[in-house]
Amino acid sequence: MSALMGLSLVSVAVSPVWAQAKPKSKAERVAPDIKLAPEVEAAKLRDAALKSNEAYAFVSHLTTRFGARPAGSDSERNSAVWAAEELKKMGFDNVRIDTFPLALWQRGAESLEITGPFAQKMVVTALGGSGATPPEGVTGEAAIFETYQDFTTSTADLKGKIVVILQPTVRTQTGVGYGVNSGSMRRQGPEAAKARGAIGYVMRSLGTEDHRFAHTGATRFLGDEGLAALAISPPDAEQFERLLKLQREGKAGPLTLKMVSTPKFLGNGTSQNVIAEIKGRNRPNEIITIGGHLDSWDLGTGATDDGAGVAITMAAAKVMIDHKMRPERTVRVVFWGSEEVSQPGDKGLSGATAYAEKYAVAGSNETHIAAAESDFGADVVYSLSLPKASDETFKAKLGNVLYPLNIYTDRADSTGGGPDTGPLKNKDVPVFDLQQNGTDYFDVHHTVDDVLERIDPKKMDQNVAAWAATVWMIANTSVTFAPNPK
Amino acid sequence: MSALMGLSLVSVAVSPVWAQAKPKSKAERVAPDIKLAPEVEAAKLRDAALKSNEAYAFVSHLTTRFGARPAGSDSERNSAVWAAEELKKMGFDNVRIDTFPLALWQRGAESLEITGPFAQKMVVTALGGSGATPPEGVTGEAAIFETYQDFTTSTADLKGKIVVILQPTVRTQTGVGYGVNSGSMRRQGPEAAKARGAIGYVMRSLGTEDHRFAHTGATRFLGDEGLAALAISPPDAEQFERLLKLQREGKAGPLTLKMVSTPKFLGNGTSQNVIAEIKGRNRPNEIITIGGHLDSWDLGTGATDDGAGVAITMAAAKVMIDHKMRPERTVRVVFWGSEEVSQPGDKGLSGATAYAEKYAVAGSNETHIAAAESDFGADVVYSLSLPKASDETFKAKLGNVLYPLNIYTDRADSTGGGPDTGPLKNKDVPVFDLQQNGTDYFDVHHTVDDVLERIDPKKMDQNVAAWAATVWMIANTSVTFAPNPK
Incomplete structure (x- = not known):
């Protein structure tokens, strides 16, 4: 990458027709670079992005000023207002905040103690959306299972017991080791335990590190x-595993636990999406949606989840503005609200749903070309995957621009696009992925330790470069994609 | 080291006079190995210790069964009773528990919030022995100082304010980066802040990592x-540092903090020292005291501070028992109680003081040859330092036994001996050090993350080998040491 970083952008004062109209805003004063092949321009943006530092500065301000940004909180709302102001100052077009309703959940007191025979306190955190014990807590014998499968297949009597599941999360680059646990053990586990008479549910955190973070x-x-x-x-x-071993060796009787968790449902509130655009100069109704989510869990400051994602995608668009390069299609940056939380009726992704239902609907004058979210931390991007049956020439040209960033083009089609593109996918919007290295992502994910110190600014810049180049290529060609499989 | 690990001990059935008396206990049945030069025997013990695994097994049981062991707690007491039973089973002589009184301090609720203009919660822990706010907490403007020196030299009005000191702890191999902060910033800081009218004291943790542990x-x-x-x-x-920068750039007014901490003084209680010996076969009244402390802070399970130290020194003695090698002098292993906590009247080290005042006193028939504590984690030992003006031949022979463990003999005299040897030093008992690598020690020191997972069993075995060889050499020669400078 170092050889490429010596290149600099040449701005030439060529004013095309679209730029001759009376300027209305800073963003509208943006002039395009001299007309070159999109891949040449994309490479220039890529190299400029590698030196921009904008993403790190943005996530630093966001996390320092607002700390944690739980869905529906004042902090999330204040950060949205601040972000919209910042986006305006940067020269984005049509900056706006769309609000939507959601049910509010708030953590209460929480603790878990082994009361006998090996009395000690554990480090815990309540699962988001989980139920409550009475204020004084519940006490019961531990029913310990080494895996979730052991729990579901066991016929043990769980009445009056506290279920404890010890299944670990396997470290993987793609995050699949997390995915196989989150749907079952975290999402369905408490309900399944309750159905069998349990009075509480305790699970090993979905985390890959061995530090004492829940x-x-x-x-x-x-x-x-x-x-x-x-x-x-x-x-x-692991402490429970050792205690279980003592039990099995006949060196101890059953463990008794005392568990307290008093979260509250606060009724309905509102959250919001922040939306900003670089309006396309030729085909402004053709939309490429990129972004991240502004909300975080309430424990850390949401630096990697997902301050990084909003910062990376914002900075990728901003490098176009800063270099007076207006794309042909509209690049829209969305900071979704409330990605993290479940909602009644087994729903979630309230912000993403509100966005898709407002913009990607029949009768809208918008054509949604593609969408993607950055929501997997701040480590480097290592692969691009495009929607099914993408144009091979386009794919090759884009792949060529990304290789110097140490990114290959996957032979497989995109399968994700990020959580907040789900509702768009359901409306046939094609999605793509700039897949990040997630090897260490679940070391701090959803913990108090998800703070600015976890981000390497140089790796962020690599992300920004990948996004700037990719989005520019999509926005400045006539490429269209088939909808991804839902 | 691997070449040495192939050696094994040869036990020869030679019964000297002392061993012909009627056996009274398992320990007293221990028979010495064939009489070899002490350094040859020390090398054999060293190599046996490298394969023993006893220390890790002990600290695993200790931390699993008892969790945190705060000074004066039931957990500390129960762990002492358990440890004494284990030591008896292992074959130690004269296993006993000495109790002593101490004042009890117990953590309460604790929190710190920035309430404006950048509302967010911080990760905190109360300092041991610190005072309390009212239950509803105190609210005040933050008076932020980047260093402790800035705080002491500033003439700023602190009335009604909450002092915040941001001085970092420098990572060093010896731990001196911690030492320069603990006496001033942690010990004297709250008192100095109160004298100037402050209503609360907040300091950057004395920790070298950048994870979110207090x-x-x-x-x-x-x-x-x-x-x-x-x-x-x-x-x-670091969040405070960034906020301070925003303030100095005129982008924010003063920070307001809300602070809650409700520890209690529970009056007087008791703690205890666990004492076990391998009685010397020739000079039983000449005592070498080694050990660690059994109490821990209340947050983690005290695996590295100081489960490791009790386990290492116990295992070093046990390897002698297991190989039927009884030393000429008495090797005494002490698990001191209550090392961590301050006491009224600016006192501390209650267990160590009780031990010194009982055993190292005029009129006692004991001669205290040397003492040392292992209380610096579980990383490798890298140097030996002996008391001032030690016999050069002894030093050279011992150094030669330790070099294969990657340990050099320091030219400088011992300056420490470990916290719990302090009261012995004050009674002219010479102390020595097996200095551990402390580079990472303050990453987890005194946090919830001080748990078994922080210990590498192989590194522990290297410690055990160093202690076994060193103690054997002191116990089987006529070496005596000058008292260390107090």
Whole structure:
């Protein structure tokens, strides 16, 4: 990459027709660079982005000023207002905030103690959307299962017991080791335990590190019907494993636990999406949606989840503005609200749903060319995947621009696009992925330790470069994609 | 080291006079190996220790069964009773528990919030022995100082303010980066802030990592007169630094903080030292005291501070028992109680003081040859330092036994011996050091993350080998040492 970083952009004062109209805003004064092949321009943006530092500065301000930004909180709202102001100052077009309703969940007191025979306190955090114990807590014998499968297949009597599941999360580059646990063990576990008479649910955090951080994350939201559910830190789960071994060796009787968790459902509130654009100079109704989510869990400051994503995608668009390069199609940056939380009726992704239902609907004058979210931390991008049956020439040209960033083009089609593009996918919008290295992502995911210190600014810049180049290529060609499989 | 690990001990059935008396206990049945030069025997013990695994097994049981062991707690007491039973089973002589009184301090609720203009919660822990706020907390403007020196030299009005000190702890191999902060910033800081009218004291944790763990530790114990004092995690201190920068750039007014900390003084209780010996076969009244401390802070399970130290020194003695090698002098292993906490009247080290005052006193028939504590984690030993003006031949022979463990003999004299040897030093008992690599020790020191997962069993075995060889050499020669400078 170092050889490329010596290049600089040449701005030439050529004013095409679209730029001769009376300027209305800073963004509208943006003039395009001299007309070159899109891949040449994309390479220039890529190299400029590598030196921009904008993403790190943005996520630093965001996390320093607002700390945690739980869905529907004042902090999330204040950060949205601030972000919209910043986006305006940067020269984005049509900056606006769309609000939408959501149900509010708030953490209460929470603790887990082994009361006998090996009395000690554990490090815990309640699962988002989980139910409550009475204020004084519940006490019961631990029913310990080494895997979720052991729990679901066991016929043990769980009445009056506290279920403890010790299944670990496997470290992988793609994050699949997390994915295989989150839907079952975290989402369905508490409900399944309650159905069998358990009075509490405790699970090993979905985390890959062995430090004493508990990882929260959404479980199915059942309101007052939900069971109290806590995640314990990985070392606490290993402590349970050793205690289980003592039990099996006949060196100890059953463990008794005392569990307290008093979250509250606060009724309905609002959250919001922040939307900003670089309006396309030729085909402004053809939309490429990129972004991240502005909300975070309430424990850390949401630096990697997902301050990084909003900062990376914002900065990728901003490098176009800063270099007076207006794309042919409209590049729209969305900071979705409320990605993290479950909602009643087994729903979630309220912000993404509100966005898709407002913009990607029949009768709208918008054509949604493609969408993608950055929501997997701040480590480097290592592969691009495009929608099914993408144009091979386009793919090759874009791949060529990304290789110097150490990114290959995957032979497989995009399967994701990021959580907040889900509702768009359901409306046939094609999605693509700039896949990040997630090897260490679940070390801090959803913990108090998700703070600015976890971000390497140089790696962020590599992300920005990849996004700037990719989005420019899509926005300045006539490429269209087939809808992804839903 | 691997070449040495192939050696094995040869036990020869030679029964000297002392072993022909009627056996009274398992330990007393121990028979010495064939009489070889002490350095040859020490090398054999060293190599046996490298394969023993006893230390890790012990600290695993200790931390799994008892979790945190705060000074004076049931957990500390129960762990002492368990440890004494284990030591008896292993074959130690004269296993006993000495109790002593101490004042009890117990953590309460604790929190710190920035309430404006950048509302957010910090990760905190109360300093041990610190005072309390009212239950509803105190609210005040933050008086932020980048260093402790800035705080002491500033003439700023602190009346009604909450002092925040951001001085970092420098990572060093010896731990001196911690030492320069603990006496001033942690011990004296709250008292100095109170004298100037402050209503609370907040300091950057004495920790070298940048993860979101707050580190506790003793401050001066002033009972109800003490000021409430919290340590914030290193990333929270960096958050304050960024906020201070915004203030200085005129982008924000003063920060307002809300601080809650409600520890209690529970009056007097008791703690205890666990003592076990391998009685010397020729000079049983000549004592070498080694050990660690059994108490821990209340946050983690005290695996590295100081489960490791008790396990290492116990295992070093046990390898002698297991190989039927009884030393000429008595090797005494002490698990001191209550090392961590301050006491009224600016005292501390209650267990170590009780031990020194019982055993190292005029009129006692014991001669204390040397003492040392292992209390610096579980990383490798890299140097030996002996008392001032030690016999050069002895030093050279011992050094030669330790070099294969990657340990050099320091030209400088021992300066420490470990915290719990302090009261012995004051009674002219010479002390020595097996200095551990402390580079990473303050990453987890006094945090919830001080758990078994922080220990590498192989590194522990290297410690055990160093202690076994060193103690054997002292116990089987006629070496005597001059008292260390107090």
